[in-house]
Amino acid sequence: MRTVAIVNQKGGCGKTTxxxxxxxxxxxxxxxxxxxxxxxQAHATLALGVDxxxxxxxxxxVLAEDDGVERFERILVRADENVEVAPSGIVLSAxxxxxxxERSDARTQRLAAALARLDDRFDxxxxxxxxxxxxxxxxxxxxxxxxxxxLETSFFAIHGVHKLLETITLLSERLGHDxxxxxxxxxxxxxxxxxxxxxxxxxSTFGELCFDTVIRMNVKLREAARHGKPIVRFARSANGAxxxxxxxxxxxxxxxxxxxxxPGAAAEREVVVQYRAEHANDVRIAGDFxxxxxxxxxxxxVQSEGxxxxxTKILHLSPGTYQYRYVVDGEWRQDPENPRSVDGPVGNKNxxxxxx
Numbered sequence: 001m002r003t004v005a006i007v008n009q010k011g012g013c014g015k016t017t018x019x020x021x022x023x024x025x026x027x028x029x030x031x032x033x034x035x036x037x038x039x040x041q042a043h044a045t046l047a048l049g050v051d052x053x054x055x056x057x058x059x060x061x062v063l064a065e066d067d068g069v070e071r072f073e074r075i076l077v078r079a080d081e082n083v084e085v086a087p088s089g090i091v092l093s094a095x096x097x098x099x100x101x102e103r104s105d106a107r108t109q110r111l112a113a114a115l116a117r118l119d120d121r122f123d124x125x126x127x128x129x130x131x132x133x134x135x136x137x138x139x140x141x142x143x144x145x146x147x148x149x150x151l152e153t154s155f156f157a158i159h160g161v162h163k164l165l166e167t168i169t170l171l172s173e174r175l176g177h178d179x180x181x182x183x184x185x186x187x188x189x190x191x192x193x194x195x196x197x198x199x200x201x202x203x204s205t206f207g208e209l210c211f212d213t214v215i216r217m218n219v220k221l222r223e224a225a226r227h228g229k230p231i232v233r234f235a236r237s238a239n240g241a242x243x244x245x246x247x248x249x250x251x252x253x254x255x256x257x258x259x260x261x262x263p264g265a266a267a268e269r270e271v272v273v274q275y276r277a278e279h280a281n282d283v284r285i286a287g288d289f290x291x292x293x294x295x296x297x298x299x300x301x302v303q304s305e306g307x308x309x310x311x312t313k314i315l316h317l318s319p320g321t322y323q324y325r326y327v328v329d330g331e332w333r334q335d336p337e338n339p340r341s342v343d344g345p346v347g348n349k350n351x352x353x354x355x356x
Contacts, residue, residue: 024230027082048079049228214330287324
């Protein structure tokens with residue numbers, strides 16, 4: 001089971017939205033997903049259609065008592081196909097006071113011990129953290145091996161994330177617990193120059209820590225939460241479903257044990273594709289030929305043709321059929337010059353490349 005904590009001490013940056021909708025997109029591909037709601041506000045629980053006030057037991061009963069880990073499986077609630085949730089509640093905010101007398105190492109290990117009991121039952125555990133770095137977040141970080149930091153495209157958000165990354169690094173060093181941290185740009189409005197410039201600054205500042213996927217502002221995400229459903233189950237063609245579907249693909253592809261070399265290198269052909277645009281600043285290509293990691297293994301050239309810029313992508317592919325999309329200033333798009341397409345996993349269209 002891959003365990004991912006979604007963390008940021010700043011509220012309103014998309015932690016719960018990311019947890020719920022990433023879970024929905026992973027589940028839509030057949031993965032078994034557990035959502036662990038560590039926020040006493042219980043927004044992830046509510047966004048998955050579970051009334052936190054009506055459950056008999058929640059995570060407090062698991063984490064507060066000495067024999068709580070034995071209760072973990074029975075508190076789980078089925079929220080959707082392939083998705084279960086470990087619900088939260090306001091009582092979870094009293095956990096730190098309840099465990100004040102315990103040594104710190106024992107207090108922060110409780111969630112990890114509980115999740116270890118379910119390792120064979122789920123493919124993914126996504127932990128939604130509260131908007132602070134306290135006992136609940138430390139439990140999540142000790143239980144996880146990967147961390148996603150949703151980062152809204154604003155200057156002050158960038159400043160706060162630096163502090164968070166320092167905290168995570170110190171925790172990892174103190175505990176000897178390695179964490180893979182990735183930054184996810186959220187609440188992006190590509191219509192504004194401010195957002196475009198901020199996204200460029202985020203990519204420049206954090207480099208390879210950044211996901212290539214960018215989550216655009218989309219009112220359908222709020223509507224889906226109000227209806228208690230992941231966006232992929234509520235509006236499959238909405239930008240929110242497309243973006244979180246792309247995140248699910250990218251997250252799975254970045255797993256080190258899943259990056260595999262493809263056979264048949266001796267029969268590879270050189271394939272050239274081009275993307276033309278007047279106002280784009282950054283264009284990359286991703287497909288099943290490079291594990292959906294934009295520009296991985298791709299030679300890229302940029303030149304001008306009058307007012308337009310032309311991005312030339314040079315690929316080396318074995319004969320076969322490949323799906324792909326462009327990532328244009330953080331937005332996933334079809335190839336406008338290729339009429340061949342196929343339905344993607346979350347309702348979007350992928351362009352189709354045939355190499356003979």
